[in-house]
Amino acid sequence: MNSQKNTKQDLLRLIPNVDEVLKWLTENVDGENIASADAPRRLVLQAIRDSLEEQRAVILAGEKIAREALSREVIVARCREKLAQMLRPNFRTVINATGVVIHTNLGRSVLPEQTMQTLLRAGSCYSNLEMDLSTGKRGSRYSLVEEILCDLTGAEAGLVVNNNAAAVLLVLDTLAKEKEVIVSRGQLVEIGGSFRIPDVMARSGAKLVEVGATNRTHLKDYEDVINEETSLLLKVHTSNYKIIGFTSEVPLPDLVALGAKHGLPVMEDLGSGCLLDLSAFGLQKEPTVGEVVGSGVDVVTFSGDKLLGGPQAGIIVGKKTIIDTIKKNPLNRALRIDKFTLAGLESILRFYYDEQQALQNVPTLAMLTATKEVLKRRAEKLLRRVRKKIEKKCTASLAKTASKVGGGALPEQDIASWAVSLLPIDRTVAELERNLRLAENPVIGRIENDIFILDMRTIQDREIALLSESLCGLLGENG
Numbered sequence: 001m002n003s004q005k006n007t008k009q010d011l012l013r014l015i016p017n018v019d020e021v022l023k024w025l026t027e028n029v030d031g032e033n034i035a036s037a038d039a040p041r042r043l044v045l046q047a048i049r050d051s052l053e054e055q056r057a058v059i060l061a062g063e064k065i066a067r068e069a070l071s072r073e074v075i076v077a078r079c080r081e082k083l084a085q086m087l088r089p090n091f092r093t094v095i096n097a098t099g100v101v102i103h104t105n106l107g108r109s110v111l112p113e114q115t116m117q118t119l120l121r122a123g124s125c126y127s128n129l130e131m132d133l134s135t136g137k138r139g140s141r142y143s144l145v146e147e148i149l150c151d152l153t154g155a156e157a158g159l160v161v162n163n164n165a166a167a168v169l170l171v172l173d174t175l176a177k178e179k180e181v182i183v184s185r186g187q188l189v190e191i192g193g194s195f196r197i198p199d200v201m202a203r204s205g206a207k208l209v210e211v212g213a214t215n216r217t218h219l220k221d222y223e224d225v226i227n228e229e230t231s232l233l234l235k236v237h238t239s240n241y242k243i244i245g246f247t248s249e250v251p252l253p254d255l256v257a258l259g260a261k262h263g264l265p266v267m268e269d270l271g272s273g274c275l276l277d278l279s280a281f282g283l284q285k286e287p288t289v290g291e292v293v294g295s296g297v298d299v300v301t302f303s304g305d306k307l308l309g310g311p312q313a314g315i316i317v318g319k320k321t322i323i324d325t326i327k328k329n330p331l332n333r334a335l336r337i338d339k340f341t342l343a344g345l346e347s348i349l350r351f352y353y354d355e356q357q358a359l360q361n362v363p364t365l366a367m368l369t370a371t372k373e374v375l376k377r378r379a380e381k382l383l384r385r386v387r388k389k390i391e392k393k394c395t396a397s398l399a400k401t402a403s404k405v406g407g408g409a410l411p412e413q414d415i416a417s418w419a420v421s422l423l424p425i426d427r428t429v430a431e432l433e434r435n436l437r438l439a440e441n442p443v444i445g446r447i448e449n450d451i452f453i454l455d456m457r458t459i460q461d462r463e464i465a466l467l468s469e470s471l472c473g474l475l476g477e478n479g
């Protein structure tokens, strides 16, 4: 008992004080270690304190530690490790090998190089964000993209806010506050847990009037509940799930006709909102924004960073009188987008003037429409780089897999793809997943039937070298 106490006390006494370690650290700067040369002193001290505190806690908890663990060398190494962690940015880029193209947790859409050049300038220079250069007078930031949006969708007017959830909120707040909005029960969707149509409506002060049954709603269901409190007919594109079997939804043109008959505006929340018809590439037919606008609906809302492939934004297009009212809503000011988004969005939208350009340059579209041959070649390229180098610890093979669109779009659509599959020998698949996720250049893949899958669809060609490095670093001879 007594002897153990002494050991604890002995060990505690071996812990150096902060100033001492600070001296060791600064004496030890050897050029190649990021440790302390230009790190903020405050973080260096924090790293030392945390590190020593951890050691103290281990000793006090009675865990056995060797005296060497308190040597100058080991302590310095620990502090440097801690400091390196503190200096590493929290926001990090990762390699998306999940095959989910619009992966909300991984930042949704990747932007084209050309768009990034535009963003670089938008950030490092002043701009005409709210100045009309032809008159020198104050302009509106929306005018930078409104005309293009109208060109591409056939709408009379448009504006852009922070995201699509904000777009829905703003439209409802403008058109339906304290009034009734009719929506089909089959369309009361939740998107990613934090966006539920009924909740957003409640926030906007609109009163939700649900009609129909979950699987079937008819035009008569809408017509039956229309009264003088009704302000809007809402259709929500159920992009993230499908009701199958005995179902019926009122076609948009019928809803538009009903709205016209009763003098009520009709809105569709399209969610993903694609400007191109991707069915030619084997994807299910989704209504394009242009088609929805063309059916005579008054307002359409959709995301900037889902199928459009741009930055996070909520886009509202529709009839001029309605859009003008929405623009004047004070809430609009609170939901406004910043200059980066606007610059990025304009750049992305301009690609859409030429369908081929959009398909080639907008990564989201390029990934969704990449051919199996391209994906197979990409997988083979990765295999050539890593297979031999990692074979002692992991079997790498070419494998068929299925990618997903993601972002709540085309939920039941599987897109045939090629992958490199990894079957580790020296660790479990779960450990491999964790190791790759925690690597210096994190790789996020998915586990399927106890095999780790790297889907080539969401990996960019220029990332292959980095990915090989990560794999060889972890699973190679010296890994």
Ligand SMILES: *Cc1c(COP(=O)(O)O)cnc(C)c1O
Pocket (backbone or CB within 6 Å): 163, 164, 165, 166, 168, 189, 191, 195, 236, 237, 238, 239, 240, 269, 270, 271, 272, 302, 303, 304, 305, 313, 314, 407, 408
């Ligand atoms: C994704 C989605 C939203 C929310 O869009 P954000 O841009 O993520 O805010 C709203 N409605 C529908 C139908 C959606 O699919």
